[in-house]
Amino acid sequence: MKKSWLIHPFLLASAPILFLLAHNIGQVEASAALAPLGVVLSVTAVLLGLTWLVLRQLPRAAMLVSLLVGLFYVYGHVFHAIQDLDVIARTRDLHVGLGLVFLGVLVTGARYILRTRHDLMEPSRFLTLLAGISILFSANGIYQGVRTRAALAGERAPQARPSRVEHDDPALPDVYHIILDGYAREDVLKDVYQFDNSGFTQYLRDRGFFVADRSVSNYPLTFMSVASTLNMRYLDDVVARLDADSKDHTPFYDLIHDHAVGRFFQSKGYRYVHFNTNYGGTETSRIADQSYQFRHPLLQNEFTTVLLRTYLHWMPQPSVADLHLYMLDKLEEVPRIEGPTYTLFHLLMPHNPYVFDRHGNIRANIPLEYQWTLKTGGWAARQQYIEQMIYLNGRIQALIEHILATSKHPPIIIVHGDHGSASTHPGLQVLDKSKWGPFIHERTAILNAYYVPDEVRRHLYPSITPVNSFRLLLKHRFGANLEPLEDRSFITWYEKPFDIMEVTDQVLPAKASQAREQP
Template sequence: MKKFKTILGRWFAIPWYPILFGAYPVLALLAVNVGQIKVEAGWRALIICIAFAGILSLLLRLVLRDWNRAAFLSTLWMALFFSYGHVFITLTEKFSDVDFESWLLLAWLILFLLAILWAVKRSPSSPAALNVIALGLALMSLWQIQPEVRKGSVHRVAAENAPVDENLTRPENPPDVYYFILDMYTRADLLQEAYGYDNSAFLDALRARGFYVAQCSQSNYVRTELSVASSLNMAYLQGLDPAFTPDSIKRRVLWDSYKHNAVRYNFETLGYKTIAFATGFAWNELDDVDVFYTPPPFSAGMTEFETLFMQTTLARYAQDLGWVDIDQITGQNFRDRTLLVFDSMDDIARMDEPTFAYVHVISPHPPFVFGPDGEYTDPADFWNDKKQYPKDLFARGYQNQLTFLNQKVLEAMDTLIAESDTPPIIILQGDHGPWLQSNDKRMWILNAYYLPNHDQGLYPTISPVNSFRYIFDEYFKGNYDMLPDVSYFSPVPKLYNFSEVKNNCK
């Protein structure tokens, strides 16, 4: 024990804390966004920051000729470098009408110079205390991140009352099942009313291919995470799990129930191969399915996490200097993921096993990165200097993206239908309506079904909570009763404080 204490004392007498202080900003940002960002998205930033901390300490050691002073100064400088963006963002939110940027930069320059005086003039002290602090901060962040790193059982349901059915019957020729969520895709009547956009050609094309379009459908909830978690669990959230209480703001169970849901469980039990695609949002990516499609990690040069991290540091000025275009990088990432979906339809349709594909396309939802013919559009062209969407720019971007999406969807439907030996099951569904509309109209969604010879029981107001209840009963001899079609609005942050929204569609 005495020898161990001696070794530990010697180890903590070495000033290695700059390495952990360099890693901490990345770990802390991952911890704050746990569940929304994949941990692996921060690996490159973490390596770069650790290398930056080591190189800076080494260079200062060569100048100051003292490891303790070099470590202390490098830590002070890194604290200023990594905190600048956080201070800038906070001040921008609180004093949006004040031009403080020049003064903030001057203050930071003064602090950089004062840090030199402090590090040089102060007597070198034992690094043990700073080593302990750095280690504590790193461990605290890792503790917050670790639930996201742990992998549980894949074949499970997360919600306590998820209505799984172990007695479903797989037909002799099981159909492939494709569940398309077209994010923020609204109904034809709202498109006409809000934007003067006539979507009848697209809907007629779907009907000509055999789709049933529920012309009065509403989403059951107003936000993606609520809406799709309800749809995939075939239940209203109020009774799905005790965690969803009106006063709660927690999302861990919600996100887990989104990924490990009753629909997926049923299809896995039936022997289906499960397929999903990257969306850019970790909380709604079913990344533990059998086949998970995602673009190359750095196809756009940087990940969204890296652009977010850059914005929290002094490196945010790389965009102002023209070295990096964060908006273009973000837009390209969204384009890559969207195009990957439609480029993969042929491969999925040709798979031998029966498949359940969850296909969540973040479109026509912003960012607006597609013109009507698929050309690249800069997402920054559709917001103001506060990154808010004016109504006219939102309408233009939404319609452009919708027009291109319609083309790709029809092409995908033709591929899936033509290359399926057994007629497939296809659902095309919005998860909620567009922003900048009244609460009731934000519920109006596209809801279309391709169920050849099985669509007689569908009706104009069917809502997503009943989609798979109907399909399991119709195709797999299930015993699900159809639920009343009800829509609920809830505010942020109290996502589970629901109020009913009537469906007045006629």
């Protein structure tokens, strides 16, 4: 027997990971698959070696390992399929029942492999060819995705990391950029949710914040909104290069991982502090000087999250609440860092899943791997959204008090939503965006508040949008040659994210956009 046909355990171990990568290449880095591949290939090699030591027959050892690998990957899919049918209430009962079935298959298959008089040449060839063909198709998809991404990034050549410079201003303020995911504006909370959030916004005003109470997001999806804010520009050129049916997030992730605001502050001698999230756009930074990481980077990324959710969901995992609490607690450490800091803090709250009640009690213990699948009611669960927001308000107030009390110099704090909520989204029944009236208003209206020096504050206005936040700050506090852009707002949704409609006239009436607060 040609031993080349006996590589099927390694091919079978690799194929599902490469398949997943190929189908998500628009949302993850290709390099995200390297660590999982290394792990599964190493485990496969160990299993094959141990099995061979026992059997001293490589063909049978390889077939046994392939059986184990196949059952391992199939188990997760079968489990989720049965779970979706909702025929077995308790997850534990499902695991027990399904485990017994798979154990029976394993024993039956192993008995055949060990007792058969055939040399196993034909099944080895079949498995090798099957897995090899799957890998070739996946490799082509990965190649096409990487090539498309490289073409889109062609106009944005990699920039050298700015050299750290000695700052000549001994009173440079720490800058805190706090993005609260899905935080709706006060009037929307009152009209749509019947919730009065004036206690929080009045607290901000009392502490010296300018609250832009007519502010809207520039884009309704996080990956676009954050990329636009951090690069102080609109994304028309990026969207224009993407097919209308594309769902490729990576050009926008690139703009978040390496952004103009962070580079500017580094050029002024600032230390860029980044809080890594479980969301692809902000899960890491290519240019940060210091990162807060909830768990190992190989585990805290979207690609590994999907792998764990699919194949290792039965293992104990940290929860969504754990990540939120870690970030909120760790932000208190930043004022103690020596020298001026710019901190990017993207907190995935009050966005669903709703894991806290108003008192901070954990109401839903959702594993981190399920953050984007278990929505605990989704946007339609309005009361749960408000409960989580009430808890968040208290934590943000406490953080602001801590930052103000422990900062050596008066800090700069920008707190805003990347987009609003979405409880009025019409769903796929209404594809015509021109008929999305209530949803457009709800989704674009955001919290947007600034704790800034007077020389910046006098240029703020009620309808300022995030694309201009750092343009005004950097111009009037740090002397950057930047002029404000026209405030614009767009609407789209995840099914076709690059089929975009401008809604500026609907959400930014002329009178509001022209208003200015006097110093």
